Amino acid sequence: MNRERAESHTANVAGKIKSLRKMSELEVEDMITLAEEMGRRLSSREVDLKRSQIRRFLDAVKKIEAQVKRNPEQFSRESLLLLKPKLAYATGRLREGKNNPLGPFQEVIDPAIDRVKDYADFMRFANFMESIIAYHRFHGGKE
């Protein structure tokens, strides 16, 4: 896959996410398709994202998920919004010239976080995140 086409794939996924008003509008079937596309892209040789490079971010989402699953009505989007700077920082650290393994991930996850308004949105967001990681591994992404 050449670089431009691969990038346009990420842009495509980001575009789909941006076209939503809320994350919960994302149908499961579409979510799976997008996540698989992202997983494949992130695991590709050009991007070569390691799982360890997003582990902390994933853990944070899992933590929020564990909390709100117990009390859905207590969900607040603040804790999730805090992840945006965390992700930006991690991305910045990994930047090496044109190559940035976290770049495409941030490109898609940032607008997704923006579209989390309530509990249902968050749950879909968490599914989306996890699905990306799962497909990343499925398509040969490294630990």
Added chain:
Amino acid sequence: MSQFKDLVIGSLLHDIGKLVQRADPNPSSKTHQQFGADWLEEFDFLKKYSAYSLWHHTREARQEKVPLLMVVNAADMLAAGERTKHEEDAKTSWEREIPLLSIFSKIRVDDGDSDPGEASVSSPRYYPLKQADTVFFPCHLHDEIKGTREAYAALLSGLETDIRAIERAFGVNTLLVLLEKYLSYVPGDTRVEGGAPERDPDISLFDHLKLTAAISSCLYGYMIEKQPDVDGWDEEFIYDAAEKRYIVLDADLSGIQPFIYNISSKGALRSLRARSFYLEMVCENIANRILHTCGLERVNLIFSGGGRLRLLMPNTEKAREAARETEKAANAFFRDELSGSIGLNVAWEEFAGLEMMRSSEQGGESQRSYKKVLEDLRVKLETRKKDRIIDELIERRFEMLGPFEPGEDECRICHCESDELEPLREHAEGEEPVLSCPLCRDLYVLGGSLRGLERLWMSEDEVSGYHSLRLPFGHLLWPKDEEASEPEGGWGIVLDKRWDADSYHSPNDYGLSYPHYREGEDFEDLAEKSCGAHWLGILRMDVDDLGRIFGGGIPEQEMSFTRISVLSRLMNNYFREVLPSVLRGGAEGYENFTVLEDTRFPRPLEIVYAGGDDLFIVGAWNHIIEAAFDIRETFALYTCENQGIHISGGIVISRHDHPLYDLARIAEIAENNAKSVDRSKDRIEIFGRTGKWQKYSRAVEQLLLPFLNLGEGKGVVKKTENGNKHAELALSRAFLRNVMAIARRYESLQRSGESGKLAFPYLAYTVARARETIKKDGHNGGELPERWMTLERALFDIGNYDILYSLASWADLLSRGGRTDE
């Protein structure tokens, strides 16, 4: 022998010439009538029947004006109603080579989806000319199965040998067994018209002879009541087919299920088997009693199995009285001996000879088809069941309302109240004795002797020192003891060796097809013979839409008394004869379904019941599942892979000490689930998941085998230190558990209205990790094996998700270390 018995035997032998003719190098030298007569002359004790062969055709019988011969002729025409108009057509000739068409090839079942009249069978199947004591399936037409002279000659010489062997015990019953053995796959009629068969014959010579004899005896019984002087019977009287001269009688036992299954686990397997067998014997006894009371023979027993029986009887007061009286006496017995837990319902329908034949051409508007006769009978039987219970309530109202005797103890097995409780069996010191009632003790003993039981007998007298079981009408049942001499006045029932002429000792002996199959001492023993987890499996199955098969399956213009009778005999035959062979691993032309490399045969199971159109089997759980597939496959072969005939079932897998009645109940629910999913049925439920058989067997290839073995072949079985067997998993148990979790997640998402696909990312992750393991282990030089790729595709196929959990559980249980507490 009496005139009547001679008539029955004469009827049974009237067409024997067909076999003799086809075995002859010069078949056109004589007519089959002449061939038969000459053959019968060769045996001193059969000589007197040669006239029945010689003169059974219309012209001769009428010319000779011998009433009994005319009776056989009239019966022959009714039994072979479908071919009467060609009978005397000079243009027809016969053709030796034509084999017997399986009647299942003819069945067209409209399932509502296909076009009406569309063939349910892609191409017809035929039976090779073989003896009925081997198990085989009908096959496509090819040269080897055509009727050669040699094949006919082999059958004839077998029959001759057996006839000689049975001379001292020669009678209607023993003759019937021999005819069944040699003529079940011989076509009754191979007439051709202008060189081509007018229609492939689908009625065997055996069925034709037996039903002719049944009709003859009805005609005789009916006419002799009207006109006791046989010599006064004239042609007009004998050939009257419009008069209602026949009764078709149906009897059925209610309360069978609780009687068999509502027993405790103490000695349960033996008791269970014995109870089911005992009911069969009760049914036999009822049939014999009705037949005996009105002087009929077992040729008039059309069908018996599953607590149901059907008789063809003359429409006489004697016959109706026998039916009424038998019902009453049997119910009195059930009330006294079995606390009324079972009941007998009897109903009958009168009909005319014309109604035995296809409806369209023969009669006027008032004439019913035989199908309609049976429908009317069914309604009567339903009504009878309700009426009988009301009669019973009225008769016994004081008795039922008490007061009851206080202080009676309860039998630990059947929970009846009895003051004759004694220990069921010897018990070790310190062990709690199982106190049981006399019947339960008798049945326990019977259960123990059922394995390889060759012979039983029924009699009216006690013989001291031998153990017998009480049956209705004061009869006793004796499991044969090798040493015992048989009591006078009884009759022997030959079970295991019913095809051997030597097993018959008296003319009253008869052969009974009963599926003996026993490969375990008790439930625990069966469970221990499982691979992996030591659990018990229970399988219930029955034929889907039996009513539609019998009611509308035979094309309207071919619907006849004979065809319906043949169909029910053959259906029953699958469960009685074919099924045990299949489970033993010995059905010709069929390779048993197995998922493990060293599956043992005979399978460690026990047929609790099989007959009619259903079955109940218990055994080692993994064998139970495999057996279900064997049954489905062989039943399909047996019924010519007819798309309109199929079978559904349910399997329950449980610990061996779970209460039996509960297992029986859950298995019934599983079976009903399989039948209620869609109208076409044809399904099995395993581990609570229902699917079409084909889907399940595809999933075995695509999922189960890869779970067990990523290479070629079946699952590999290992023995642990303590001797337990278990299958090796191709990957870790964690992988399998993840698949099970994914399958369950899929199911729960779907139930909650979400898309089950939400489980797919987990699947992707699980698959990715498994791949890494496979690559690391370096099978296949780092390449993923073909079977793994098949598994991956199947795992991502949502079409498999209704049964995925089931397949994973199957693999999981197979691989367990052999302890039930895991």
